């Protein structure tokens with residue numbers, strides 16, 4: 001009699017555990033694998049988004065690059081290559097070479113991170129709400145590979161009043 005009662009209980013417990021694991025895997029998949037799709041430019045050019053597994057990104061990026069670009073990390077202020085770079089050129093994504101910022105829009109912010117008042121093109125970057133530290137910030141991603149670049153704040157200079165606060169390690173500078 002006791003065994004007959006225990007069996008459904010045990011089965012119920014296993015189903016509960018299995019469901020929880022399935023849900024966890026699903027959530028992890030959503031966070032780590034960027035959405036496929038494309039970016040449509042104003043001229044209707046189709047730019048296909050890059051989709052790679054975390055293992056592929058790990059094999060291509062350094063440890064710090066992976067941490068910042070794929071895990072939304074932040075490099076230490078004044079530690080990166082470009083916070084004080086005054087040369088003329090274009091900043092592209094370190095992971096996928098997509099063009100992101102022009103040196104003409106770079107300004108001295110005093111923060112220790114390269115700062116720009118606007119992206120090269122409107123479609124160069126994507127925005128995402130980030131509430132990691134309990135308040136809402138706007139995270140900036142490379143539109144092509146969804147790599148984390150930094151955040152945007154509304155205390156920048158004119159003409160936009162915006163400050164795109166980027167990580168040097170997410171960028172690569174191409175001198176003109």
Ligand SMILES: [Zn+2]
Pocket residue numbers: 093094095096097098142143144145146147
């Ligand atoms: Zn990219």
